[in-house]
Amino acid sequence: AQKVTQAQTEISVVEKEDVTLDCVYETRDTTYYLFWYKQPPSGELVFLIRRNSFDEQNEISGRYSWNFQKSTSSFNFTITASQVVDSAVYFCALSEMTLIQGAQKLVFGQGTRLTINP
Amino acid sequence: DAGVIQSPRHEVTEMGQEVTLRCKPISGHDYLFWYRQTMMRGLELLIYFNNNVPIDDSGMPEDRFSAKMPNASFSTLKIQPSEPRDSAVYFCASSFPGGRTDTQYFGPGTRLTVL
Numbered sequence A: 001a002q003k004v005t006q007a008q009t010e011i012s013v014v015e016k017e018d019v020t021l022d023c024v025y026e027t028r029d030t031t032y033y034l035f036w037y038k039q040p041p042s043g044e045l046v047f048l049i050r051r052n053s054f055d056e057q058n059e060i061s062g063r064y065s066w067n068f069q070k071s072t073s074s075f076n077f078t079i080t081a082s083q084v085v086d087s088a089v090y091f092c093a094l095s096e097m098t099l100i101q102g103a104q105k106l107v108f109g110q111g112t113r114l115t116i117n118p
Numbered sequence B: 001d002a003g004v005i006q007s008p009r010h011e012v013t014e015m016g017q018e019v020t021l022r023c024k025p026i027s028g029h030d031y032l033f034w035y036r037q038t039m040m041r042g043l044e045l046l047i048y049f050n051n052n053v054p055i056d057d058s059g060m061p062e063d064r065f066s067a068k069m070p071n072a073s074f075s076t077l078k079i080q081p082s083e084p085r086d087s088a089v090y091f092c093a094s095s096f097p098g099g100r101t102d103t104q105y106f107g108p109g110t111r112l113t114v115l
Helices: none
Strands: A001-006 A010-014 A020-022 A024-026 A032-037 A046-052 A059-061 A066-067 A074-079 A088-098 A105-108 A113-116 B005-007 B010-013 B020-025 B031-038 B040-049 B051-058 B065-071 B074-079 B088-095 B104-106 B111-115
Touching: A001 A105, A010 A020, A010 B104, A020 A113, A024 A074, A032 B010, A032 B111, A046 A059, A046 A066, A046 B104, A066 B111, A074 A088, A105 B040, B005 B088, B010 B020, B020 B088, B020 B111, B031 B074, B031 B104, B040 B074, B051 B065
Parallel strands: A010 A113, B010 B111
Antiparallel strands: A001 A024, A020 A074, A032 A046, A032 A088, A059 A066, A066 A074, A088 A105, A088 A113, B005 B020, B020 B074, B031 B040, B031 B088, B040 B051, B065 B074, B088 B104, B088 B111
């Protein structure tokens, strides 16, 4: 069975600090996709990034960066120079293989609650 | 473009009542997913549709739950009769056609409270 583990339940930092959210996954698939979603206090789930298993290049988007390492089955997320608006729950997710072509089921981690203090 | 639309945003009902949650996916998306989020179990997939046809309902907790998708722009999740343990946030998500690379885009959720 596929599994996503976010070992950090809560993280609290002071504004402008860098912070890394860990994500470790388990899968037997050779082809899979990894995702990060953000859930701000307002409650919606906001898509941040998708990464496929064949692309291990790190990605940077503004203050956000992602480090994908297949060797350690990790897909970590770093926020540089954190801001109060980054406070949210962040979910890592893994797409699950199905027997039906084109279908994708997401398996979510339990989430990391990030609090950025001014 | 409008995102996934869900209604109502909040629903408070009494045990035993019927509850209907509604979802309008992003236009052109042919996959639709219903999730439930609770503190104890996190985010769980309940059911998903492809081209209006239910594909996998293995996550539906019990017969009290049912979902329909009468057309490409509308889906409902119904709970009858509702119970306090059904209290949760219910999300609807949709994705583009084109295979397993699809990204699911989520609606704002419906917060259901069953008294």
